[in-house]
Amino acid sequence: MAKKGRRGQGKSSIINVNRQANDFRFGGTTNVGTADAEQDRLLSDTFYDNGALELVLQVDSPESIIVGRTGAGKTALIERLNDIKPRVININPEELALGYLVDSTLLRFFYDSGIKMDMFYKLLWNHIFIVEILKVRYDINNEVSRAGILDRFKDLWTRNRGRSEAVNYLLDWGDKFWLGTEARVREVVNKLENQVQESVSADAKKAIPGLIDLSAKADKKNDTKVGEEIKAEIITRGREVVSRIQTQRIQELIRLLQDEVLSDRQKQFFITIDKLDENWVNDELRYQLLKSLIEVSRDLNNRVDNLKIVIALRQDLIARVFEKTQDSGFQEEKFKSLYIDLFWSSRELENLLELRVNKVISNRPTARSITMRDVLPQLVGGKKPLEYLINRTMLRPRDLIIFFNNCARAAAGKSVIGAQDIFQAEIEYSQSRFEALGYEWGTDYPNITNLIELLRKYPASFTISDVADKFRESALDFVTRNPKHDYIYSLINDRYTDNDPRIVVELCFDILYKIGVLGIKPSGQSNIYWSFKRPSYVSPSAKAKAIYYIHPCLWSALSIIPIEAKVGVY
Structure with a gap:
């Protein structure tokens, strides 16, 4: 668990300036922020x-799941929450030990055997949240504080016998309270494993450490029969153990939180979980665990008035959670009311950048009042400079901050960023956005950068008819190079020979639209639609005659033939 004050507080200068002059000068290390909000020293003073x-x-309010693409500002929101509110519990996703849970032989065996483990997962997440709250609420961090709070719980039980289940639960786990979150996760899983072991035969106990290998170890027919019998026994006993999980204690504990622990309206508590998408590995069990995490967070928020659990999730990850865990009770429509969708307009991004640039300038007294407008050129490529910069973002703060930082470095030693400085900075920026798309979407589509690369040297706008033959030729070459066999590879390989040659092109363009590389203009009178900008839906029937636009952030990296300056993308 991490507490407040996580950003760097060093006194080192954010900018370099010409100390001999009265006017502002860009330095080689000038920046208006960092890609990582936790390390952004300007965030507190310039949060927009x-x-x-x-x-x-x-x-x-029910909204508690921050949903946005990479760089949309999810972590910045949580950092700001930490700045404003005094009682914020930040749970590091690494401490949730998702890797340990996924690697648990028993959990994996139960999942592969079709045993519904939802009740256990919910018990686990409830346990983690409740203990974190109690630790912070009563400052439990050593044996002395543990003993004091247990005495308090016992006194509560004496005064209110109806709380006996909750108090017994706290007494059972009392000696584990000051352990880290990961240790508590392991403790709950170990308890489940011990209960299963205690309920099976001696032969099954021996098999449990290597459950997944039972069939592989059975070389003879008799061994196979014994192996299957043991597996069947463990499955049966596992179902019984899971069905016996006592939710009564947890439910009573939640009532205890509402009525006793968090009853003071003036002492509201927040729990945050961020960066669940980092180092993510596609795994069906992980999605089940996240599903339960979302459900438990919603239920606790509904039942405990002075508590709010805030989860930040990347847009593509939460979409996969619902896709992979669909059942009659877990449908995305039921959870959309919880979303805090992070979308940005061009004007909002302009205001955000202005706050940051003006702050950097104000750190160096100058002979005259200088603002962001004073350090930018009149026009860049026939457009106003801010329009030029923002057009080359996917309407995300991180994109704009990175691009401006590149421009500032290119203008080192100058008092004004010139148009040529921006053009020079765009080369590095565009390549970084190409690589960032690979990172953001590589889990879903391992070949995504190869697919984007097929657009190299295309015109910035085109119809499917304009490029179908060229694209199909490049796609065939891509398949014959034997890349990773992912969804993109299968799509091209399976649909290349369709009677309508445009089908495979359109399906590939659908992926590129989804990730923001392509925009679509359904008709001559309509706007250009982008997946990251509301509204983003385009009717399939409109695509055949639609004009596609390659996003300007990739023009430099892909050597795209640009469109006229008067054509805007937003």
Whole structure:
């Protein structure tokens, strides 16, 4: 668990300036922020709220899942929450030990055997949240504080016999309270494993450490029969153990939180979980665990008035959670009311950048008042400079901050960023956005950068008819190079010979539209639609005659033939 004050507080200068002059000069290390919000020293002073922060701060509002693409500002919102509120519990996703849970031989065996483990997963997440709250609420961090709070719980039981189940639960786990989150996760899983072992035969006990290998170890027919019998016994006993999980204690504990522990309206508590998408590995069991995490968070938020659990999830990851765990009770429509969707307009991004640039300038007294407008050129490529910069972002703060930092470095020693400085900075920026798309979407589509690469040297706008033959030729060459066999490879390999040659092109373009590489203009009178900009839906029937636009952030990296300056993308 991490507490407040996580960003660097060093006194080192954010900018370099010409100390001999009265006017501002860009230095070689000038920056208006960092890609990582946790390390962004400017965030506290220049945080720009586009309306999402108010939803995060309202404990009694249902919105609690921050949803946005990489770089949209999810972590910045949580950092701001830490700055404003005194009682924020930040749970590091590494401490949730998802890797340990996924690697658990028993959990994996139960999952592969079709045993529904939802009840156990919910018990686990409830346990983690409740203990974290108690630790912080009563400052339990050593044996002395543990003993004191247990005495308090016993006194509560004496005064209110109806709390006996909750108090017994706390007494059972009392000696584990000051352990880290990961240790508690392991403790709960170990308890389940011990219960299963205690309920099976001696032969099954021996088999449990290597459950997945039971069939592989059976070389003879008799061994196979014995192996299957043992597996069947463990499955049966596992179902019984899971069905016996006592939720009564947990339910009573939740009532205890509401009525006793968090009853003071003036002491609201927040729990945050961020960066669940980092180092993510596609695994069906992980999606089941996240599903239960979302459900438990929603239920606790609904039942405990002075508590709000805030989860930040990348847009593509939460979409996969619902896709992989669909059942009659877990449908995305039922959870969309919990979303805090992070979308940014061009004007909001302009305001955000202006706050940051003006702050950097104000750190160096100058002979005259200088603002962001004074350090930018009049025009860049026939457009106003901010329009040029923002057009080359996917409407995300991180994109704009990175691009401006590149421009500032290119203008080192100057008082004004010139158009040529921006063009020079765009070369590095565009390549970085190409690589960032590979990182963001590589889990879903391992060949995504190869697919984007097929657009190299295309015109910036085109119809499917304009490029179908060229694209199909490049796609066939891509398949014959034997890349990773993912969804993109299978799509091209399976659909290349369709009677309508445009089908495979359109399906590939659908992927590129989804990730923001392509925009679509359904008709001559309509706007250009982008997946990261509301509204983003385009009717399939409109695509045949639609004009596709390659996003300007990739023009330099892919050597795209640009469109006229008067054509805007937003």
